[in-house]
Amino acid sequence: MNLLIIGPQGCGKGTQAKRLSLKYGIPHISTGDIFRENIKQKTELGKLAEDIINQGKLVPDDITFGIIKKRLLEDDCKNGYILDGFPRNIEQADMLEGFLETEFAINISTKDKEAINRIAGRRTCINGHVYHVTLNPPKKMGVCDVCQKPLFQRDDDKPETIRKRLKVYHEKTKPLIEHYTNLGKIIDINGEQPIEKVFKDIVKKLER
Ligand SMILES: [Zn+2]
Numbered sequence: 001m002n003l004l005i006i007g008p009q010g011c012g013k014g015t016q017a018k019r020l021s022l023k024y025g026i027p028h029i030s031t032g033d034i035f036r037e038n039i040k041q042k043t044e045l046g047k048l049a050e051d052i053i054n055q056g057k058l059v060p061d062d063i064t065f066g067i068i069k070k071r072l073l074e075d076d077c078k079n080g081y082i083l084d085g086f087p088r089n090i091e092q093a094d095m096l097e098g099f100l101e102t103e104f105a106i107n108i109s110t111k112d113k114e115a116i117n118r119i120a121g122r123r124t125c126i127n128g129h130v131y132h133v134t135l136n137p138p139k140k141m142g143v144c145d146v147c148q149k150p151l152f153q154r155d156d157d158k159p160e161t162i163r164k165r166l167k168v169y170h171e172k173t174k175p176l177i178e179h180y181t182n183l184g185k186i187i188d189i190n191g192e193q194p195i196e197k198v199f200k201d202i203v204k205k206l207e208r
Contacts, residue, residue: 001080007108008169010115011191017084027076031085054155056164065095089172105180110191112166119162123151
């Protein structure tokens with residue numbers, strides 16, 4: 001089961017990917033997580049990615065694909081995977097399809113206004129535990145429930161950065177979505193519904 005999950009930041013695709021990963025026993029591979037881990041560890045890749053991400057730009061295709069390829073060759077991907085954050089454009093899709101064939105591309109759509117509201121309320125601790133000021137608040141304001149570290153807003157979660165990213169997202173992913181639609185592999189999902197309903201919609205279409 002080789003799956004892709006496509007959607008703008010704030011559409012809840014990370015949450016859905018994690019649930020699909022549990023249900024089908026396939027790894028959730030998030031390029032965002034991989035980059036954040038590298039930034040935290042201050043690796044060469046991490047330093048490079050940090051500058052690019054903080055400017056609201058995307059990491060170059062060849063760098064991202066190199067990382068993904070290595071990850072997809074690991075043992076736990078034998079029965080499939082769910083890729084989150086890659087491909088983001090048609091060039092990346094061509095790279096991927098030349099390497100492994102995708103079974104379904106799940107496209108979760110959300111209006112920009114909704115996406116901005118969701119992301120701007122996001123708070124995280126240094127260990128990557130994520131909250132939302134209204135949708136998923138911590139028990140004690142400003143403090144992580146799990147590790148008791150202070151919560152903060154990531155630079156790439158600030159509204160001006162999100163707006164830039166959404167604009168780039170729409171420009172780049174439109175041809176990507178058309179590409180998978182033409183192949184009959186797209187699964188269109190309305191992301192502006194409760195998490196549980198979004199999940200049910202995805203599973204229904206996957207198992208159809
Ligand atoms: Zn924490």
